[in-house]
Amino acid sequence: MGMEALAAWIPAVLALVAAGVAGWLLWSARKAAEETAQRAEAVRRLASAVEANAEQTGQAASTATEQAERAWEQVKLTRSQLDDARQERHASTQAEQWEWAYALTTAARELVNSCHELIRVSLDTQVAPHYRQAADRHYRQAGQRWQDTMIKAIARTQPPLEMQQQVTTFAEVHQRLHGHIGVLLRAVETNTLGEGDTLTKQIHGMRHELNNAHRNLQRIVSSNLSAPQPAAGQQANGQQTQLNQATAAPAPQADPNQQTQLTPAVGPQTNGSRQPTPNQGPAPAEPPTQQLGNRPARA
Numbered sequence: 001m002g003m004e005a006l007a008a009w010i011p012a013v014l015a016l017v018a019a020g021v022a023g024w025l026l027w028s029a030r031k032a033a034e035e036t037a038q039r040a041e042a043v044r045r046l047a048s049a050v051e052a053n054a055e056q057t058g059q060a061a062s063t064a065t066e067q068a069e070r071a072w073e074q075v076k077l078t079r080s081q082l083d084d085a086r087q088e089r090h091a092s093t094q095a096e097q098w099e100w101a102y103a104l105t106t107a108a109r110e111l112v113n114s115c116h117e118l119i120r121v122s123l124d125t126q127v128a129p130h131y132r133q134a135a136d137r138h139y140r141q142a143g144q145r146w147q148d149t150m151i152k153a154i155a156r157t158q159p160p161l162e163m164q165q166q167v168t169t170f171a172e173v174h175q176r177l178h179g180h181i182g183v184l185l186r187a188v189e190t191n192t193l194g195e196g197d198t199l200t201k202q203i204h205g206m207r208h209e210l211n212n213a214h215r216n217l218q219r220i221v222s223s224n225l226s227a228p229q230p231a232a233g234q235q236a237n238g239q240q241t242q243l244n245q246a247t248a249a250p251a252p253q254a255d256p257n258q259q260t261q262l263t264p265a266v267g268p269q270t271n272g273s274r275q276p277t278p279n280q281g282p283a284p285a286e287p288p289t290q291q292l293g294n295r296p297a298r299a
Contacts, residue, residue, distance in 0.1 A: 100153040107149040114142040
């Protein structure tokens with residue numbers, strides 16, 4: 001019985017072991033299936049997120065493309081506006097240069113004419129003193145207008161160096177002639193000017209020199225206007241410094257021979273000696289001595 005019972009129990013035990021192994025395998029397979037399903041669900045969710053992100057990226061790319069197109073249109077519009085503004089500025093600058101060139105040459109011509117008229121009136125012994133005073137007043141006003149116009153024109157138009165030199169030359173010649181005119185007026189008033197005097201010859205020579213300087217100035221101004229103008233911002237800092245220096249003309253140098261021959265020269269108009277006539281009105285302000293030369297005060 002023992003061996004038969006043992007033989008009967010062994011298959012039962014084996015069957016139970018097999019059933020346990022089968023149950024464990026079934027549980028393991030179910031667990032693996034559940035994990036696989038979870039992973040599949042995670043992969044599906046990731047795929048959905050990737051699709052959503054891809055759609056959002058596509059929309060962002062489309063938006064960026066539209067914004068880039070609008071930005072490019074803005075760039076082209078801005079470039080067109082900038083070109084128009086540059087053209088307008090160039091036209092405005094050229095018109096301003098023409099205006100200041102006309103004002104400069106007109107003031108120079110008026111100054112030259114007033115110099116000639118004052119010299120003619122001073123040398124004419126038949127002219128009344130009040131006519132001489134009126135000519136001197138007109139000459140001083142023309143000199144003041146020339147100084148103001150020259151400074152403003154050079155400061156606003158920034159002319160080339162050659163034009164600056166011609167303006168400075170014209171100013172220097174006028175400074176020297178201005179001093180001789182003061183001596184001439186003093187000599188005429190004191191009746192010490194003789195026929196064929198050295199002073200008269202010097203003044204006539206300087207008149208021709210002033211005419212030549214004025215013609216050269218007009219020629220340089222005309223050539224500067226006809227030449228192409230450089231773009232704004234291309235002027236060097238050194239040229240700006242030269243522009244500022246060109247506005248200050250040096251004071252006229254006194255002639256030692258003239259001082260020994262003539263009495264001390266004085267200007268033709270001061271506050272103490274000359275009084276305006278009733279028909280002429282008040283005398284104009286005295287031009288700056290730094291620009292028109294230093295005239296000694298009349299005794």
